[in-house]
Amino acid sequence: MRLCIFFALALLWLEVQHGLCQQTKRNKEAGENRTRPGRKRVKVRYPKVKEKESVSKGQSILTQVLDKGRFLRLGETLSLNPGKTLELRCKGTKIGWAYPSYLDAYNDNRLSIKQHDRYSQLILTSPSAVDTGEYSCWVMLCDGEECERDADTTSKTYIYFTDKDELFVPSPIHFEIAYLRPDKHTTVPCRVTNPKIKVSLHREVPPKEIPVDGTQISYNPTKGFIIQTPSPEHKGAYYCKANSTTKSTEQISTMYQLLYVEVPSGPPFATIKASSNTVSGGDIFNLTCTVLGEPEMNVSFSWRYPGQDQRAVIIQDSWRLINRGVGHTTRISQSVLIVDDAETIDFGKYICTAKNKNAETSVATSVKSH
DSSP states (O other), rough: OOOHHHHHHHHHHHHHHHHHHHHHHHHHHHTSSOOOOOOOOOOOOOOOOOHHHOOOOOOOOOEEEEEOOOOOEEOOOEEOOHHHHHHHHSSSSEEEEEOOOOHHHOOOOOOOOOSSSEEEEEOOOOGGGGGGGEEEEEEEEETTTTEEEEEOOOOOEEEEBBBBBBBOOOSSSSSEEEETTTBBOEEEEBBBTTOOOOEEEETTTTTEEEOOOSEEEEETTTTEEEESSSOOOOOOOEEEEESSSSSOOOEEOOOOOOOOOOOOOOOOOEEEEEEESSETTTHHHHHHHHEOOOOOOEEEEEEETTTTTOOOOOEEEEEEEETTTTEEEEEEEEEEEEEEEEGGGOEEEEEEEEEEEEEEEEEEEEEEEO
C-alpha cells in the first residue's frame, strides 16, 4: 500500500515539473518577438529637398537685416528713414536682383551685391529719397552656363525713404514726356517718398486741378497718376502737387508734357525713295528709308545694295518727333545711303530693312543707268 502511494506521488511530481518547463518555454517564445529597450538611437533619414522646394509657395525669400542679428521678412511695402545703410538678403545659392534702374545708369558705388553660400546680400549705403522704388530678387535656375529666372520664387518689396524735405522722388529730368496711346493706359510718374502724402494732378494751361475719380484717373503712390483710356483731350502740360504730413508747405513735381500718339504699335511702316532712279556715271545719288512709328519705339536699319562687298558708301541714321494732324505726335526714323561717283557696279536693286521690337519690314527700289 505504501509502495503504491509512493509511485503515485512520484508520477504527480514528474507531471508538475513537465508543466512548468512548458510554461517557461512558451514565455520565452513569446518574448522573442519583443524589442528590448536599449541606449542606441537610430537617426531617421529623410529625402533631400531641392532648394526650390524648400521655400513654401508664396513665401518671401527677401529679408531685411536689422540690428543685433535680427531679420525682418519683407512684404509689399516698407518705409525707412534715409541715411541708415540698407542691407537686404535673399535666400538661395544663385540669386538675381532688380532695383531702381538709375543705380545702374549712373554706376552708383553706394550699391554692392555679394553672393554667399546660402544667400545673396545687397547693401545700399547712405540711402536717400531718390532711392525710393521697388527692390526684388529671385532664384536663378542653371543648366551648365545657361541660367534663367525662376518666377515662382520671385520676392519684391517697394521701399519708401521718407524724407520730409523731398516729398516727390527726385528726377534728373526737369521736363518729362509721357505718351497718350488709345490702346493702353498712360502714367504721369510723380511718385512720392511717403505713401501718406496727399497728391493732386494739375493742368498748367489753362490752370486746372484734374479730378481723380479712381476709375478713369487714379493715383498709385508707387507709380503716379494713371489715365486708363487716354484721348486727345488729355494732351498738354501737367504737374503734380504734394502736401506734407508735417508741414503746410506744398511741393511741385517735375513738369510733364503729355503727347498723343497717332501711329499704333506694330511692325515698322517703312518707305524707300531714291533721289533719282536713273543716273549717269560719276553722279551722286542717295536713297532714303523712312519709318513712321511710336515716339518711344527705336528702329534699326540695314541695307543690301549692288557692289556691297566691292565699294564703300555713306550711311546716315537719324530720328526726330513730328506733329501730324491736330497735336498728334509721331516719331520719324530715317536711314540715308549715299553713293558718290556712280559706276556701273552701282546699278541695280537697293533693299532697306527696318526693325523694331515687334517685327521687321523690308522695302526696295531700283537705280538704273541713264
